[in-house]
Amino acid sequence: xxxxxxxxxxxxxxxxxxxxxxxxxxxxxxxxxxxxxxxxxxxxxxxxxxxxxxxxxxxxxxxxxxxxxxxxxxxxxxx
Amino acid sequence: xxxxxxxxxxxxxxxxxxxxxxxxxxxxxxxxxxxxxxxxxxxxxxxxxxxxxxxxxxxxxxxxxxxxxxxxxxxxxxxxxxxxxxxxxxxxxxxxxxxxxxxxxxxxxxxxxxxxxxxxxxxxxxxxxxxxxxxxxxxxxxxxxxxxxxxxxxxxxxxxxxxxxxxxxxxxxxxxxxxxxxxxxxxxxxxxxxxxxxxxxxxxxxxxxxxxxxxxxxxxxxxxxxxxxxxxxxxxxxxxxxxxxxxxxxxxxxxxxxxxxxxxxxxxxxxxxxxxxxxxxxxxxxxxxxxxxxxxxxxxxxxxxxxxxxxxxxxxxxxxxxxxxxxxxxxxxxxxxxxxxxxxxxxxx
Amino acid sequence: xxxxxxxxxxxxxxxxxxxxxxxxxxxxxxxxxxxxxxxxxxxxxxxxxxxxxxxxxxxxxxxxxxxxxxxxxxxxxxxxxxxxxxxxxxxxxxxxxxxxxxxxxxxxxxxxxxxxxxxxxxxxxxxxxxxxxxxxxxxxxxxxxxxxxxxxxxxxxxxxxxxxxxxxxxxxxxxxxxxxxxxxxxxxxxxxxxxxxxxxxxxxxxxxxxxxxxxxxxxxxxxxxxxxxxxxxxxxxxxxxxxxxxxxxxxxxxxxxxxxxxxxxxxxxxxxxxxxxxxxxxxxxxxxxxxxxxxxxxxxxxxxxxxxxxxxxxxxxxxxxxxxxxxxxxxxxxxxxxxxxxxxxxxxxxxxxxxxxxxxxxxxxxxxxxxxxxxxxxx
Numbered sequence: 001x002x003x004x005x006x007x008x009x010x011x012x013x014x015x016x017x018x019x020x021x022x023x024x025x026x027x028x029x030x031x032x033x034x035x036x037x038x039x040x041x042x043x044x045x046x047x048x049x050x051x052x053x054x055x056x057x058x059x060x061x062x063x064x065x066x067x068x069x070x071x072x073x074x075x076x077x078x079x
Numbered sequence: 080x081x082x083x084x085x086x087x088x089x090x091x092x093x094x095x096x097x098x099x100x101x102x103x104x105x106x107x108x109x110x111x112x113x114x115x116x117x118x119x120x121x122x123x124x125x126x127x128x129x130x131x132x133x134x135x136x137x138x139x140x141x142x143x144x145x146x147x148x149x150x151x152x153x154x155x156x157x158x159x160x161x162x163x164x165x166x167x168x169x170x171x172x173x174x175x176x177x178x179x180x181x182x183x184x185x186x187x188x189x190x191x192x193x194x195x196x197x198x199x200x201x202x203x204x205x206x207x208x209x210x211x212x213x214x215x216x217x218x219x220x221x222x223x224x225x226x227x228x229x230x231x232x233x234x235x236x237x238x239x240x241x242x243x244x245x246x247x248x249x250x251x252x253x254x255x256x257x258x259x260x261x262x263x264x265x266x267x268x269x270x271x272x273x274x275x276x277x278x279x280x281x282x283x284x285x286x287x288x289x290x291x292x293x294x295x296x297x298x299x300x301x302x303x304x305x306x307x308x309x310x311x312x313x314x315x316x317x318x319x320x321x322x323x324x325x326x327x328x329x330x331x332x333x334x335x336x337x338x339x340x341x342x343x344x345x346x347x348x349x350x351x352x353x354x355x356x357x358x359x360x361x362x363x364x365x366x367x368x369x370x371x372x373x374x375x376x377x378x379x380x381x382x383x384x385x386x387x388x389x390x391x392x393x394x395x396x397x398x399x400x401x402x403x404x405x406x407x408x409x410x411x412x413x414x415x416x417x418x419x420x421x422x423x424x425x426x427x428x
Numbered sequence: 429x430x431x432x433x434x435x436x437x438x439x440x441x442x443x444x445x446x447x448x449x450x451x452x453x454x455x456x457x458x459x460x461x462x463x464x465x466x467x468x469x470x471x472x473x474x475x476x477x478x479x480x481x482x483x484x485x486x487x488x489x490x491x492x493x494x495x496x497x498x499x500x501x502x503x504x505x506x507x508x509x510x511x512x513x514x515x516x517x518x519x520x521x522x523x524x525x526x527x528x529x530x531x532x533x534x535x536x537x538x539x540x541x542x543x544x545x546x547x548x549x550x551x552x553x554x555x556x557x558x559x560x561x562x563x564x565x566x567x568x569x570x571x572x573x574x575x576x577x578x579x580x581x582x583x584x585x586x587x588x589x590x591x592x593x594x595x596x597x598x599x600x601x602x603x604x605x606x607x608x609x610x611x612x613x614x615x616x617x618x619x620x621x622x623x624x625x626x627x628x629x630x631x632x633x634x635x636x637x638x639x640x641x642x643x644x645x646x647x648x649x650x651x652x653x654x655x656x657x658x659x660x661x662x663x664x665x666x667x668x669x670x671x672x673x674x675x676x677x678x679x680x681x682x683x684x685x686x687x688x689x690x691x692x693x694x695x696x697x698x699x700x701x702x703x704x705x706x707x708x709x710x711x712x713x714x715x716x717x718x719x720x721x722x723x724x725x726x727x728x729x730x731x732x733x734x735x736x737x738x739x740x741x742x743x744x745x746x747x748x749x750x751x752x753x754x755x756x757x758x759x760x761x762x763x764x765x766x767x768x769x770x771x772x773x774x775x776x777x778x779x780x781x782x783x784x785x786x787x788x789x790x791x792x793x794x795x796x797x798x799x800x801x802x803x804x805x806x807x
Contacts, residue, residue, distance in 0.1 A: 004466075004573065004631045004657065005350055006431040006687075023347025023429040026280045030550065032580055033696045042431060044634055044687050047519070048548030049577045051696065052634035052687050059431055059686040066440050066660050069447040069667065347429055353520075403799045410659055411438040412475015414796040420775035 004046035006054050009039050020045060091115045096195040103189065103223025116199060117219060120206040125217035133217035135182065138241050145172035146237040152230050154201065157271050158286030161234055162205035164362055167291045168313065169238040170212055174293035175309040175365065177248040177300050178240035183209060185236050186220040190229035201232065212291040214238070240293075246300055252307040253328035257396040258374035260367045262295065262381055263288070263389040265317050266345040269359030273352055285344055290363030295386045299367065302380035308368035311361065318357035318416045320366050321404045331399025334416070336409045338393045358419045368396065431686070435658030436474075444663040445479035452670050457483040459622040460669055461759055463606060464629035465492035465787030466657050472792035474659040484666065487621075487759040488789035490605055491629060493570045493598075494521045495757060495781040495788045496712045499745040501598055502527035505567050508596065509533070509541035512738050515559060517552035518567040520545045525784045528745050549581040556585070556593035565734045566595045573631040575599045575723065576696035579703040582725065582732045594734035597725050600710065602632050603640045604721030608712075610648045614760055621760050625669040627662065628654035630684055637692030641680045649678045656684040703729055711744055713781055714754030753780035756789050763790040770794060 007020035009031070016032040020043065030049045031037050043050035091112055101108035118126045125133035147168040154161045165185065173180040185205065189198065209216050216236075267288040274285060292311065300306060308328070312320040317339070325332055341356050349356045363386060369377050374392055381387035394406075404416040452458060462468060468488050471477065477486060490496050502525050509516040516533070523534045523545065537543040542562075546552050549566055556564035568578045578595060585593045606626065614621045628641055633654045641652040651672035655665030665683045672679060682688050703726060710722030725733040734740065747753060751773070752766035763769050763782070773779040775791050782788035786795065 004634075005429075008430070022351065022432075024344040025274075025347040025351055027351065030577075030580070033576055033693060033699075035695065044631065046573055046631060047577055048550055049580070051573065051576070051631065052693050054431060055686050062656070062661075062664070062683065062686055063434055065683075066437075066444060066664055069440075069444045069664070343429075350429070350432070401799070405799060408474055409438055410436060410474040410476075411442055412478040414473060414475050415799045417775075417795050420795075 004044045004051065006042050007045050009037055009041050009043060012039060018050070020050070091195065093195045093199045097191075098189045098193040098195065098198065098223055099191055100223055100225070103221060109221065113221060116202055117221075120202045121209065121216045122206070123215040123217060125215070131218070133182065133184075135217070137181065137239075140244060141242040143173050143176040143178040143240045143242055144237065145169055146235065147172060148233065148235040150230060150233050151272065153272070153275055154197065154231050156275055156287055157284045158268075159289040159362070160201050160204050161232060162201035163208045163289050164287075165234040165236045166205050166208035166212065166214075166216075167289050167362060169236040170214055170291045170293055171311045171365070173238045173240040174291075174296040175248070175311060176240070176242055177246040177296065177306070177309065178242045179297065180212070180214045180238050180240040180293050183214055183216045183236055183238045184218045185216050185234060187222070188229055188233040189221065189223045190231050191223055191226040193231050198232065208291065212293065214291075214293075243300070245304060248306055248309050250308050250310060250324050250327040251329075253324050253330050253368045253396045254307070255330060255396050255398040256371050257307060257368050258371050258377075258392055259321070259332065259334060259394045259396065260369070260374065260378060260381065260390060260392050261317065261339065262292075262365045262367070262387045263363075264340045264342045264345065265312070265361055265364060266341060266349060266356035266359040268362040269316070269354070270345045270348045270352075272360075273354070274348055285342070285348065288361060288363035290386050292363065292365055292386055295365070295381065295384045298384050299377060299380055303369055303373045303377040305373055306367055306369045306377070309365055311365045313362060314360050315419050316356070316358040316360055317366065318355070318404070319419050321416065322402075322418050324366075324368065325402040325404050328396070329400075329402065331397045331402055332394055332404045333397050333407065334394030334404065335407045337407075338391050340389045340391050357416055371395070432658065435656065435660045437660060441474075441479055441660055441663055444660070444667055448484060448663070448667050448670055449481040451667070451674065452481050452484055453674060454483070457485060457622075458670055458673060459485050459487055459624045460627060460666060461487040461489045461609075461623050461625075462627040462662070463489040463491040463602065464627070464632065465495070465785065466630060467627055467655065467662060468492065468789060468792055469787045470657065470659050470662055472796040475796070476659055476662060477797075479663065480666065484670065487623065488756070488792075489609065489626075489759060490712065490715060490757040491571075492785050492787045493574075493600060494525060494785040495753070496600065496605075496714065497522070497525065497569060497598060497781065498711045498713045499527050499747070500711070500743050502533070503745065504740045504742060505596060506531055506533060506536045506541070508565050508734065508738060508740065509536055509543050510539075512563065513542070514563040514565045514738075515555060516541070516543045516565050516567055517546045517555055518543065519547075519569065521785055522567060522569060524778065525781060526778055549577045553581045553584060553590075553593060556590055557588070560592060562592060564593050565738075566593070567598070568595050569598045571600060571602050571629070571632050572635045572700075575700050575704070576635060576693070579699040582703050582729050583699070585732050586729065591731075594732050594737050595725065596734040596740070597704070597723060599704065599723040600712070601721050601723070602629060602636070603643070604718055605712065605715070606644055608715055608718045608721070609758055610644065610650070612758060614758065621758070623650065623759065624673055625651040625653070627665050627669070628652050628680075630655060630657040630661070630687075633684065633688045633692065635693050635696050637690050638680050638682050638688055639690050639692075645678045645680050651678050651681070653681045654684050654688055656687070702726075713747070714757035748779050751780035753782045753790075756782050763793040766790070770798060
């Protein structure tokens with residue numbers, strides 16, 4: 001059951017719930033499993049529950065790794 | 080003593096009343112409902128005559144007939160309702176032959192207990208749609224089923240039209256090299272419905288795209304009389320319609336994911352719901368196949384019409400004995416766009 | 429969509445593909461198993477194989493919890509809905525899985541059983557609250573990603589003192605399945621199935637962390653790279669695996685650092701441990717009995733256990749003789765190797781579980797890739 005999406009928390013609601021936004025779509029989900037999540041945080045959402053917070057710094061680092069493969073590529077072509 | 084008018088008939092209570100078995104009984108109650116609701120809303124000479132049929136002359140030429148049943152739930156949704164769908168759907172089916180739609184028939188199966196206010200809203204919506212499209216609803220029928228045996232209301236519409244001379248449009252006419260075009264963003268209608276069911280909300284509400292396309296088709300046929308195929312991708316979406324054409328014509332296709340217009344919110348909603356936009360229903364879009372040399376001209380003609388503003392060329396017909404519809408993904412690989420399996424169930428996995 | 433679109437960039441994908449081709453040594457091949465239905469689906473949907481060199485081969489593992497659910501458990505679910513007349517709430521994925529007597533949940537529903545598709549466990553709880561006079565059973569399936577939500581609703585049901593809500597628990601565990609594959613004769617002794625490394629599941633790992641995989645790397649000397657869900661994540665993970673294999677390393681690396689830490693989600697793990705305990709053994713479709721691979725509800729929450737309340741007896745049912753799902757799930761065979769693939773067994777009429785779930789190897793191949801079989805044969 002792997003389908004899960006990274007979405008931004010736009011509102012906190014009582015009873016450990018919140019509203020998340022993905023590409024302009026909003027849904028009410030449970031934040032029970034990530035109690036320290038705040039508005040503006042990104043969370044991985046699965047079957048109506050946030051499972052984990054997404055670390056933006058790590059996301060950038062990962063994108064950098066992808067690009068690095070490209071740089072090596074260019075370097076080899078230039079060589 | 081107060082004066083009681085001898086011809087007083089208590090009007091139908093559209094505010095608080097509900098459909099009951101007498102409305103389908105063939106008696107006075109039914110006649111009154113028909114008079115005060117349907118005849119009044121559709122407002123045309125045929126219904127005013129009060130027959131069980133409608134008589135009219137038709138221009139010479141090839142006739143086209145089409146029929147559609149509508150069972151959508153919920154009955155009302157952002158952008159439309161079952162009534163508008165029923166009118167647009169059949170007008171579009173007739174128009175997809177390149178024909179000018181002339182007349183509609185509408186039959187209703189009402190569930191006992193349906194609020195008359197809801198029925199009135201739906202019928203008024205149908206009347207508006209028919210009037211805007213200049214295609215009158217000239218005859219109809221009403222039945223009532225017991226509570227629990229119908230989803231509120233089922234509507235079946237049948238329409239006829241006439242094809243201008245020299246126009247031959249059919250799903251089996253696609254040839255290798257032909258261009259494939261779509262008239263706008265896909266997935267809007269299906270997502271509007273599913274989102275209501277799943278309690279998704281949107282920053283900008285996604286509205287059903289239900290629309291009558293005969294005006295767009297007329298413009299297209301005038302600009303490019305050599306159009307080979309036309310169809311509106313309703314249930315089963317773009318993917319299904321392309322496969323239908325492929326099978327009917329005995330050809331394959333190659334389309335480009337990056338060219339297919341999809342609204343970002345529809346895309347995001349599909350991610351959430353585990354749906355593939357390629358298979359989501361549309362109610363105001365069409366797919367066209369035309370000779371390659373006419374593609375740019377057809378695109379330009381479509382884009383000038385309000386219902387074709389976001390038109391795009393999405394691919395071409397290829398020779399393929401297996402009739403696969405292949406797609407170049409935005410990612411760069413290639414995959415098959417197959418027939419839809421069963422009903423598209425939202426994925427969790 | 430932020431954190432989604434950037435990870436689907438085609439141009440970057442091709443570059444990573446070229447890097448993989450440059451670094452993959454020409455004197456060997458690389459057999460990499462992805463163990464996550466989401467990865468199987470992503471690989472097919474994005475045509476990732478098109479971007480890999482020929483000597484890097486992807487093997488589909490049993491990462492689809494629908495695919496590994498034994499027929500007997502579906503039969504039990506159908507029995508709950510028909511014989512016991514409960515409202516059976518299920519994720520949509522299970523509806524079409526073929527069970528015994530030509531039935532499926534979908535067909536049982538057509539025959540009048542009250543079976544409802546839900547998007548979330550919370551929906552099932554709500555149905556129980558809205559229907560106090562009816563028994564409501566939630567058909568819980570899934571790996572460690574889906575288990576914490578089930579734990580939560582059981583606790584909520586207890587807090588609400590609901591008497592009409594139970595869970596039919598079929599949660600299974602990832603590390604146990606990986607061990608089982610690595611221990612299978614084909615892999616361990618006979619060497620029939622070369623398995624050089626694993627792409628670790630994305631969302632399971634957000635919950636359990638990267639630590640549980642360290643055992644495989646050490647004990648079986650195979651590298652594991654945990655990959656995110658998007659196609660670029662998968663490509664990058666493949667590159668990292670190729671590098672490990674070239675350098676003779678067998679470590680656990682984490683490509684999905686934006687969501688996976690070494691320990692995962694402690695709160696979710698604690699909740700699961702409170703509500704569930706290990707079953708000594710559980711049958712997996714295609715793998716047979718696998719020890720300590722599944723969960724059941726603890727005694728403390730017995731009131732919410734459908735198996736206890738309804739006395740559900742389990743009967744093991746063998747797969748159709750022609751069905752090769754077992755071999756396919758273990759990576760021993762490919763969909764095209766199965767005699768009934770694409771003919772008798774299609775997504776419309778599935779014989780086995782690999783074809784039912786869109787993440788099953790057979791369904792994914794049929795839906796997205798079977799045109800390649802034809803091209804190969806025609807050549």
